[in-house]
Amino acid sequence: MTEIRIENLSKDFDGFLAVDDVNIAIPFGELYSFLGPSGCGKTTLLRMIAGFEIPRSGRIVLGEQDITDLPPYKRPVNTIFQNYSLFPHMTVFDNVAFGLHIRKTPREDIRAQVHKMLALVKMEDQASKYPAQLSGGQKQRIAIARALINEPKVLLLDEPLAALDLKLRQHMLIELMNIHDAVGITFIYVTHDQSEAMSISDRVAVMENGRIVQSGPPDDIYERPASIFSAYFIGETNLFSAEVVGLEDEYVQLKCDSGDGQSFEIDSTFHFTPVLGQKLTVSLRPEKIAITRGKPGNQDDFNVLRGTIEDILYLGTHTQYIVKVGKLRVRVFSQHKRVYFDEKALDWEEPVWLFWHDTDTWLINEIHEPDQGNINPESVGSIQRGKRAGAN
Amino acid sequence: MSRKTALTRKSLEAQALRKRNISSYLLTLPALLWLLVFFLIPYFIVLIYSFLTPGTYDVKFTFTLDAYRQIANGSYLRPFFLAFRLAFFTTVICLLLGFPVAYYIARAKDKLRNTLLILIIIPFWTNLIIRIFSWRIFLASEGVLNSVLLKLHLASQPLELLRTDLAVILVMVYVYLPYMILPLYSVLEKLDFTLLHAAMDLGANEARAFFSITLPLAVEGIFAGALLVFIPALGAYLIPQLVGNQQSLYVGQVITYKIKNIPRNWPMASAMSFTLLLLVALLLLVMYYLYRRRLRSRTY
């Protein structure tokens, strides 16, 4: 099967290394995302695949064909641009027909194919309109139809949903997945929005400073982040600086710094072999932590912590608690304000118990810099995501 | 399989850049050559002619500083003085009249705004000479204004309105007003009027608000408008010729007479043209300096 292979690809702009020695192979038919904050090089990478940028070194191979130095108009790939880039002086029909028109396809064939494409994106009745008369979502559909009509081997999507509002974005996301299933070609999707990437992709490559720091299926990246950056950029997490104080067959004992000179001990399973005395970082997703007023009973295989509620944020789908443990602020997502039916809701300043299973922690073989912070009290749920993305 | 090295790719990029540069040269070449031959070089000829000796129909190619000597000793001071006076008054009156108009249009509703702009532009598109001519009809001693004044017994005999310095200023203002209104409008249109409200909300009265908010923000428009009115006014010929009198000759008229009328004095016309050119350049430099200083002092 045709796959796209990127080998040792680098690109610099006047000395600034935008893409740094990227190697990746994308199997045919996958929906593959490049995810990262703005300036991480994901768009440059996409533009090199499209042919808009000349790489400094490395190559791009599509199936058997080296396309590194081909001009854009000779590549069997098409792009969905961030602002759609529909031709303002052409009707919807002419926009979609453009690629075929250039290839001098017979008129009747063009008509038939355009209508088929417009049907695919549910825009059959808009053929004679001009782009200025369309809504954002409609423009998006036309951009997709205009690209897909050329039967590319790969479709490149550059932040295709960034300009749409939230509701439409969710809708178009499902639509895109359906279109991907219908045409069955490779989609390469670039976004800074981790929830978009997580929900739509077969696989995700997380990028930072021009490099791919981790790639794999979304759940893999979420559950098993390879770096602090991955853990922090995708979803939300609590990070503890820890030192290995005990090694068992199944788990390690860790001494975590609570920031006030004190420390607490937790147990964790591990996926690499730590050595005694090693310093590392523990990632603990907020939704893995249970929060109760009463002391939990069976404590085998569970870690238990004592803390005080500093803040409660009701978010509809769940409630977020900020719990102070020493000087650390631990974030906890809980779907019930009352953990037991006879219990009254947890309140500000209340002392609480936090507990989670040993397997829910994830060890990262990096040292957590304090200035990266554990929790910024203001950053909550989607707002936090928006903030990181907001730099775009 | 082509596996290009970093080095060859870099030189490819440089080559593409060079190619673009060459095509830029080729594309701009016709305009460049045209402006060199028919705009820039003629000024050198003006400079050369200003040092020659006048003949009745042509010039004699003998070097002399006569023309500049006459300008320097003040024989031709009055036409320059008149031109600057005219340009000054025209600019000031255009600004005073144009500002409220531009302000009014900028604050009008969107739909109305375009109509109002068209209303300003129509006279501007009407042939210059026709507009001047229509003022002659209006101002002539047997013209419209005088007959109205006589009928209303506001005057006992026809007033001498045409062929006065005042008439020249009036028609200059009439012709150049749109040149002032349009740039003023384009800055006022972008002005954030909530600032004005904020200032008034903070207790500034309307005059204060105008002088501390509106005016400073509109300065760019005032600069542009003043430039568009003052400079052409310096070289005015047609308006003084058609509505002015022969006692007040402006520099444009004198230059034209020296070129067109016999006995010709092309060296004199050239010297005056060159002097005018230098004065304009000086003026532009001063304006540019003031503008730059304003930009630098701006802190927002």
Next chain:
Amino acid sequence: MLRMSQLKRTYQGLNLTLFTLVMVFLYIPIVILVIYSFNDAKIVTSWKGFTLNYYLRLWENDAIKEALRNTLLIAGLSTFISTVFGVLAALGLENKRFSGRKGLLALIYTPLVIPDILMGVSLALLFNFTRVNTGMLTVLIAHITFCVSYTIIVVQSRLEGFDYSLVEAAMDLGAKPAAIFMKIKFPLMLPGIVAAALLAFTLSIDDFIITFFTSGRGFDTLPIYVEGTIRRGAITTINSLSTLMIAFTLFLVVVTKRVRKTLISSL
């Protein structure tokens, strides 16, 4: 709040009054001219009754017809040539890294900030110095010279806002550079080109002073003819001629509005 709305009203009331006065000022001479073109009197004194006589006389006047023909010929040719130059130069100036860009821009902008009369004088002397006989050719050269800066600037300012991603989109869809220019770039430049051409046409028709210096005897454009007639005091036909020219201006305004609207609506 009350105080503010009151202020606003005084403000607007004052502005409205001034605006109306300025409008009256701008239109009174034109209106009078139009009315008097139908006046049955030899000189403009008072109303002597309605007539179309002067329009008929206009039609019989060969000198006027010749001047009109000259004007349109010069305007048409200078518009065409200066617009072509303008489009080419604007495309060349699009390349921001182009090494001669700054100097060229200075050369393009300078004619706009120098009094017209100086261009007239310098061209007159150029043609004298090179012993070129003044006439149609010299007038044409002069008109192209003062139009070309404007056409370059108008086309260039339109290109400034050009969305380059459209070119990338076309490339992406398989279009080669030539096809991209013909199908994307040129159509999108067209409103700017039309605007530039209209401006050049208006400037050319309107020009008196530069033509005055560069036309020889026997080659009159309308403004030259009108000025000469006024100077000789034989003004009877000028009213009606002027009215027709005003009507032409209005026609041009309506047409350009229509043209702009259709062009803009297609964007």
